[in-house]
Amino acid sequence: MKKYGIILAFICLSVVLASGSCSLKKASGYPDRNIEWIVPYSPGGGADIYSRAVARTLSRHLPNKVRVLIRNMPGAGTRRGAGYLFRSKPDGYTIGIINPLGLIASDLVKKAEQYSLTDFTYLATCGRGLAGIYVRGDLGVETLDDLRDAGRVRFATSGRGSGSWLFGMLAGDLFGLSVQIVAGYEGTPAYISALLRKDVDAFAIGFESAVIPYIQEGEIKPVLMFLRKPWVLAPDAPTLKGTPYEELEDLAPYRTIAAPPGLPDEVAAVLEKSLLSALEDPELLDWSDKTRHPIFVRDGRETKEDLETCMRLLEKYRDSIRSKLLENEDLSP
Numbered sequence: 001m002k003k004y005g006i007i008l009a010f011i012c013l014s015v016v017l018a019s020g021s022c023s024l025k026k027a028s029g030y031p032d033r034n035i036e037w038i039v040p041y042s043p044g045g046g047a048d049i050y051s052r053a054v055a056r057t058l059s060r061h062l063p064n065k066v067r068v069l070i071r072n073m074p075g076a077g078t079r080r081g082a083g084y085l086f087r088s089k090p091d092g093y094t095i096g097i098i099n100p101l102g103l104i105a106s107d108l109v110k111k112a113e114q115y116s117l118t119d120f121t122y123l124a125t126c127g128r129g130l131a132g133i134y135v136r137g138d139l140g141v142e143t144l145d146d147l148r149d150a151g152r153v154r155f156a157t158s159g160r161g162s163g164s165w166l167f168g169m170l171a172g173d174l175f176g177l178s179v180q181i182v183a184g185y186e187g188t189p190a191y192i193s194a195l196l197r198k199d200v201d202a203f204a205i206g207f208e209s210a211v212i213p214y215i216q217e218g219e220i221k222p223v224l225m226f227l228r229k230p231w232v233l234a235p236d237a238p239t240l241k242g243t244p245y246e247e248l249e250d251l252a253p254y255r256t257i258a259a260p261p262g263l264p265d266e267v268a269a270v271l272e273k274s275l276l277s278a279l280e281d282p283e284l285l286d287w288s289d290k291t292r293h294p295i296f297v298r299d300g301r302e303t304k305e306d307l308e309t310c311m312r313l314l315e316k317y318r319d320s321i322r323s324k325l326l327e328n329e330d331l332s333p
Contacts (some may be wrong), residue, residue, distance in 0.1 A: 009235050030092055030267055032068045036090075038096030040081020045187050046127075046207045046293075050255050051097050053287055054126050057278040063270065066129045077106050077161050083114025090260040092267040099163065100307045101206065101253045104314050106161035108321055117307070121263040124275040125298035125306065127255030129207035130235070131167050131226035137193055137218045143238055144224050147202065152178045156191040156200040159183040163253055164191065166321070167204035171224065173320045174245055195220065206253030209293050226251070251313045254296075256303055259328065272300050 036118060037055045041047045048070070055068035062068075068102050073081035087302075088094035103117055135141045147153055157167040165181060172179035182200050190208045191203040196219060205211065214220035215234055222237040226310065228246050231237055240246045257275060259268065278284065279297045288295045298306060 030270055031062060031064060031066045033093065034069050035092070036094045037068050037070050038081050038085045038094065039070055039072045040074060040078035040085075040096070040098065042186065043070065043072050045189075047097050047099065047255060047289075048072065048210060050293060053284060053293070054257075054275075054278060057284040058274060058282045061277040061281070063274075075126045077159060078102055079106060079112055079114055083112075085258065086115035086120065086260055087115070088260045090121070090262040090264070092259070092263060092271060095257060095259045095271065096255040097123075097126075098256050098258055099206075099253050100256055101166070101251065101310050101314075102161075102163045104311055105163060105166040108166075108314070108318065116261075117311075118263040118285040120258040121261060121268055122300045122303040122307070123257045123259055123272045124279065124300060125254050125256050125303045126275075126279055126295060127207070127253075127293070128251040128296035129205075130164075130231060131204070131206045131222040131251070131253065132208060132211075132222045133167065133171055133202060133204045134195070134211060134220050134222050135202045136198070137221045139201070139221075141221070141223055143173075147223055148176055148178075150201070152180050153202055154180045154182050154200040156185045156194045156203040157181055157183050158185055158187060158190075164204050167206065167226070168202075169321050170248070170317065171204060173317075175224070182231075190221070212292055227289055247313060250309050252304070252306070252310070254271065254298075254306055256307070268300070 031280065037051055039048050039051045052070055055070055057244060059065060059068050073084055075081070078099065082098050085094060085096040085098070103112065106112065132314055135147065142152065142221070143145050157164040157168060160183065167178050168181060171177050185194055187206050188207070192211065192214060194200045195203060212233060215222065218286065222231070222234050225231045225234070225237050225239050226248050227239045228241050228249050237316060240248055259271065276297065276299060279295055285295060
């Protein structure tokens with residue numbers, strides 16, 4: 001009987017070792033075909049620009065040098081693309097870029113059914129935005145006090161639950177601004193155009209790269225940066241320093257690279273290692289410097305920690321944001 005027990009144990013051990021061997025063999029052959037990269041935004045925006053630059057570089061750092069193909073999937077405030085990514089087969093051949101803060105903000109309006117934000121497989125972060133509130137350079141507004149004294153302030157946003165909406169709502173509630181949301185603009189370029197046409201008075205965005213040339217020309221001015229320290233490109237712009245809300249600097253929009261839930265650890269490890277190597281590629285860093293698209297690198301574990309920080313902070317301010325949501329009726333452009 002003892003002899004049979006030993007034989008059975010040997011068989012079980014052999015099965016386990018064979019399973020592990022197959023798993024490692026599978027990972028060593030990965031990837032053996034092209035990888036699809038989901039962008040839940042239209043072509044030409046910040047997330048799309050980052051995605052194309054990183055994906056192009058990633059191809060050179062992946063085993064077997066397979067191509068990484070961009071697929072734009074805008075709609076429903078990025079929920080369409082995020083939902084598609086979440087439901088994709090967890091085999092390492094579908095990854096994508098998401099903005100967790102924007103998705104958390106969307107949940108304040110209506111809880112998502114397409115995905116669970118905490119269940120994605122987080123691989124890396126390639127960018128971090130500097131949130132700010134901006135007005136026209138000729139408006140005569142220098143500070144939030146000036147903006148408050150101006151009365152009703154029309155904020156351009158893409159809609160309720162967007163990042164621009166979130167920071168506008170926070171500014172209204174925490175700093176006493178009378179915010180009127182004007183929804184329906186498709187992203188930062190549309191906000192900028194509306195502001196310069198004087199269709200709106202201000203906008204709030206989480207990613208600053210598109211607005212930098214207008215600041216340098218004096219056409220647009222930041223009146224609040226969600227930072228503890230002065231912004232190097234606008235050192236005189238007011239910040240959160242000295243307010244009770246300095247922690248909101250950590251409520252940052254990130255350009256997060258994720259995969260579906262359930263991705264095998266060995267496949268996730270290949271993708272994470274390749275991404276981190278790509279994000280240090282001299283050619284990508286040169287592109288970053290020349291185009292003013294800063295690269296901000298976090299590994300998978302750090303990326304999930306950043307998500308948890310954002311979720312904790314938004315939970316703290318959830319009630320005040322929702323109260324503003326109820327009392328504010330959106331206008332259309």
